[in-house]
Amino acid sequence: MDGQGSPLVLVVDDDAHMRDALGNLFESVGLNVEVFGSTSELLDRPSKVSSGSCLVLDIRLPGVSGLDFQDKLARLGTNIPIIFMTGHGDVPMSVRAMKAGAIDFLTKPFRDQDMLDAVSNALILDQARRTSDGELSALVKRYESLTSREREVIALVTRGLMNKQIGWELGLSEITVKIHRGHLMEKMAVRTLAELVKVYEAIKPVLNK
Known part of the structure; x- marks a missing residue:
């Protein structure tokens, strides 16, 4: 589903209906998307993590929770923009997620347009990040x-x-x-x-x- 060089949206949710709904939503507006039932499934595909432009992540997951997975990605140096979603949102969770760098926090059920707006913003941020990383890499090569x-x-x-x-x-x-x-x-x-x-x-x- 992900065309080479095109933005890739990654979705992690243990609810199959939600995965299918989000997959269809993103594809309906021409976005490339890959869906996963758990964080471990996604980590088994490291190339997807590195090529992903945006991560739509359920906060309550079997095994490693969404928040813990956010921490793990940070430790790995992976700066992919994250949008959290939950049916059990509360203030402490959202504060922790946003302080750790999440760009949005949507409570289920959310409007399709709210999710698309959040993803659109995430893709803009990711493009800026990749441009900055590319420029920094060029400077390091000059130094070397x-x-x-x-x-x-x-x-x-x-x-x-x-x-x-x-x-x-x-x-x-x-x-x-x-x-x-x-x-x-x-x-x-x-x-x-x-x-x-x-x-x-x-x-x-x-x-x-």
Whole structure:
């Protein structure tokens, strides 16, 4: 059901009638959809988890609950937008779900349009996330093209050290530091120190993993 490159909506609900209803609803508006009866069924298909653009998740499920599954996905580093649904919603549940990053919380029975609106919003957020991830990946690749010396220089430059200070730290002449600095800025595709600092700060969390 999921065309390559097209957004994929994943549905997890132990109620077969609800799975069928949601599957038909999403397909009726041209969305790709895959349905699962439990979180373990979905985890058995890791490629689906990684390619999913949105997860519609029942909060009360056999085995691992929807909320616990949300926590598990976060630990795995999976940032798929989640829409929770429940027939037993209460305030603490919704607060916990939203604090953990859920984008919506629909109480059964919900209107079809409310679900479609929630999914539409989720797909927009997912596209923005994938674009951001792609840009970050490109920046990391640029950083990986730097020599070990250039990486030492970029770390000191972005701390605000002058070329002369960097040279003293690394045992290099000021002119050598200028050469390394010019090369690394060219490789990182930046023209100013401000741009370099912004780029380096963006990739540091990835480099420190």
